[in-house]
Amino acid sequence: MKIGIGSDHNGFDLKEAINRYLSGTDHEIVDYGCYSCNVVDYPDVAFEVSKAISNEEIDRAILICGTGIGVCIAANKYPGIRAALAHDVYSAERAQLSNNAQVITLGAQIIGEEVALKVVEAYLSVNWQEGSKRKVDKITDNENKFLAKQNQEVAADTHCS
Known part of the structure; x- marks a missing residue:
């Protein structure tokens, strides 16, 4: 490793x-x-x-x-x-x-x-061994949702009015 x-x-x-x-x-x-x-x-x-x-x-x-x-x-x-x-x-x-x-x-x-x-x-x-995979996936999913929202907000701020 x-x-x-x-x-x-x-x-x-x-x-x-x-x-x-x-x-x-x-x-x-x-x-x-x-x-x-x-x-x-x-x-x-x-x-x-x-x-x-x-x-x-x-x-x-x-x-x-x-x-x-x-x-x-x-x-x-x-x-x-x-x-x-x-x-x-x-x-x-x-x-x-x-x-x-x-x-x-x-x-x-x-x-x-x-x-x-x-x-x-x-x-x-x-x-x-993926014993708590459901819980780890919830953390990852929440993080991904937050990052996606941040990316959308940044993209919206870069558009000209």
Whole structure:
């Protein structure tokens, strides 16, 4: 599986630890930054990773910031993305099994490295079996309706009177 990983400066150290851990697996890792402890705005990284998933450049992703909340919100603003905050093994498994989440998010100031590695392992070890397909489809359908309405409004605004 091709896994994207990204963080802001608050998540840099944890991202590096996860990178080291994943380098010993069969997964291909794509690092979207940040690449140091210099200040980086988490939406920039979250949007880049979300775009890569949308373009099918990667299969799944792990995003990290201080709490995991900011990158989760930002990733979920990208059309078609389902990101889930996961700070325990059960949530990580359910993110994939129940919600087909392409992204899990972690909070470096919330979760320790040892637990984070277990969460990542749990998330990557399961695949969606469409058990909650009806619910996931409702989310997708609602998002598509909203986007279609937005596109209609933009098209209407571009016509000359």
